[in-house]
Amino acid sequence: MSEQHLAPAVTGRDHVLGDETALVTLVEYGDFECPFCGRAYPILKRVRQRLGDRLRFVFRHFPIAESHPHAEHSAEAAESVAARGGAGAFWAMHDLMFEHQRALDDQSLGRYAASAGVDGAGVLADLREGRYTGLIRESFASGARAGVNGTPTLFIDGIRYDGPRDEETLVAALEMVAAHST
8 A cells, every 4th residue: 555645534525335334435536437447346345245344435526528528427427316315326336337338328317317207307407507517526636636646546444555455455445444444
């Protein structure tokens, strides 16, 4: 692990799976259109399943718009869905976008929002108005301040993790940190 630290710390504004009393926290700065994030998605999902309530998982937006033309709107759509439907809707949208990375145009985002249980037309209106642009840029800036320069970037208990991203190695790293926190 390097010496780069997460800033700001996890707050109530973050998208969180798991309890704050979990033994270890894993934060991902991600981009819904990033192919590397797409490959990490099923691995991180299995890691979450394996660690269960010992892990708190946090997702923060870091859309790399220069490389991924739909990344910002995807992040904004996720925020709109969260505002309209709560945490469960956010995570449903998160999963849908990673599972359908090749179709992240606005019309597809509207369909995914409806599948996540919210008004897809309302989400599209939020995209047109730029309602969540500032929030996404704030998340991006927090990542940049923490040394994020690509996605996915992971932090384990606030310290940047640059080790291997395979399931076994990541689980071992998380379990090691969890063991030291008890």
